[in-house]
Amino acid sequence: MFKLEGLYATYGEGMVLRHVDMEVPMGRVTCLVGRNGAGKSTTLKAVMGLVKTPQGKIFLEGQELQKLPVYERAKRGIGYVPQGRDIFPQLTVEENILLGLEAGKGKGTIPDFVFETFPILREFLHRKGGDLSGGQQQQLAIARAIVAGPRILVLDEPTEGIQPSVIQEIGRVITGLKSRMAVLIVEQYLEFVLNIADYCYVMENGRIIMDGEPEHLDQKRLQATMSL
């Protein structure tokens, strides 16, 4: 189980997250939704240690992470795909994936399950990351995040700027990965994310205002929250 308990986060002045509680179990896809500026990316940055968290706790399988530096959290088993993907355009596909291996548990070769998950990456192994299409770059970013076998995969708007057929493919991949790890996904594309999520948190102004299984969420309130 991955868990946030009463988490606050700040970029300097004023709290962006306020008392966020969240549970992200293994074998489940948990989603976090909310409109622009709600604090979704900040929540994921707080998980990774990229933003100050003056109060609250972050647990991974019972161990507290909130005081650990970013690289140590990656090593403990958090795979992170930032918004906008952030791959290295000048490095090859292979080099990009190997970076994920080094950030995680160690060095070695890329395990087969990565290419079984994303066959296209094997084909383009020696191509530069920057020469891939947007959807392929998203696949590369996910490959880099899972190559070290994380306990939790954290994805920030994986469908942003990607065509529908690739979005469906990414949905299938995420559903397939959950048997190996917990998945926490931030999305604004509701129809997509409610389809693949087992549990959903709704954020507004840095607070969780609603949570539940997708089919039990108050649809009216959800739509209102997303569209304001």
Ligand SMILES: Nc1ncnc2c1ncn2[C@@H]1O[C@H](COP(=O)(O)OP(=O)(O)OP(=O)(O)O)[C@@H](O)[C@H]1O
């Ligand atoms: N580096 C930063 N410095 C100061 N404030 C920031 C910084 N990054 C984000 N914020 C502020 O924190 C709040 C939450 O931003 P965040 O990026 O978490 O929103 P989001 O829910 O991910 O939105 P979007 O859907 O647009 O990605 C916003 O008010 C934003 O302006």
Ligand SMILES: [Mg+2]
């Ligand atoms: Mg964001």
